[in-house]
Amino acid sequence: MATVNIAIPHDLGQEEATRRLQARFHTVKDQFGGQISDLEEEWAPNGLKFGFRVLGLKVSGSVASEPSEVQVAAELPMAAMMFKSTIEQQIRAELSKMLTG
Secondary structure, three states: OEEEEEEEEOOOOHHHHHHHHHHHHHHHHHHHOOOEEEEEEEEEOOEEEEEEEEOOEEEEEEEEEOOOEEEEEEEEOHHHHHHHHHHHHHHHHHHHHHHOO
16 A cells, blocks of 8 residues: 655634535535545544545545644555655645635
């Protein structure tokens, strides 16, 4: 397994960051629902544990909303290792955009 760990700072406060994460997760789920299967999501007050299959590969992880940053930790299958940096860049870009202002 390949591990992805990302922390994106924000100044929104924990409650607003969590609200934005939840809204974005539902949008992404609707947008890509046809491409993923076995979706598991477990929301806690300030975060999410998730798992799904894409192209037959299992991805799992968590997203935590902290007072001044959002942390993403994910386990990717070895078959996705060559795409790890691209995946990290996309997650960083998406979170940065979502957590700005």
